[in-house]
Amino acid sequence: MVYASTRIKRTAAAAFEAETVETDEFIIQKPDGFLNVIGGDPQYAFEAYSKEFGGQDENIRLGRVKLTIRPGLSVEQAVSEIEGEVVSDISEVIGERHYRVVETKRIEKEIEFRVFHKLAEEEGKTYDLEIAVFAEASDDFLQKAEAMLASFELK
Numbered sequence: 001m002v003y004a005s006t007r008i009k010r011t012a013a014a015a016f017e018a019e020t021v022e023t024d025e026f027i028i029q030k031p032d033g034f035l036n037v038i039g040g041d042p043q044y045a046f047e048a049y050s051k052e053f054g055g056q057d058e059n060i061r062l063g064r065v066k067l068t069i070r071p072g073l074s075v076e077q078a079v080s081e082i083e084g085e086v087v088s089d090i091s092e093v094i095g096e097r098h099y100r101v102v103e104t105k106r107i108e109k110e111i112e113f114r115v116f117h118k119l120a121e122e123e124g125k126t127y128d129l130e131i132a133v134f135a136e137a138s139d140d141f142l143q144k145a146e147a148m149l150a151s152f153e154l155k
Helices: 002-015 075-080 139-151
Strands: 019-022 026-030 034-036 046-050 063-071 085-094 097-108 111-122 125-134
Touching (some): 063 139, 075 097, 111 139
Antiparallel strands (some): 019 026, 046 063
């Protein structure tokens, strides 16, 4: 009985370790402290959430990640649909591919979030990686989220 409990705890802890998530379309480095959701919401090509919670009643994840693939939508159109107050909007080039990174502020359940979007187009589809983080999250936690955002690349 003790052996099974220990094994379950180890398996659960391992799920929150850093890992590379790679598909035929994209690659992303998931940092430690985040769980890659397997078999989650089918509208997302990738989904993850933080191990840590916050909020007044400590029941909201400090960070949430989702990748949406939207056929027939340009990056410009996707950016115009992003909710929240825009804090920054920059373009970057990785290899030969152009990305757009937009940061907004958004209030959900009376909690302010910093929301980062990294968008790119490929073969008539727009990829939108969204990472929402508590505005009051620690610098260490924010650095992990920003590293995940920076690591996202289309193939």
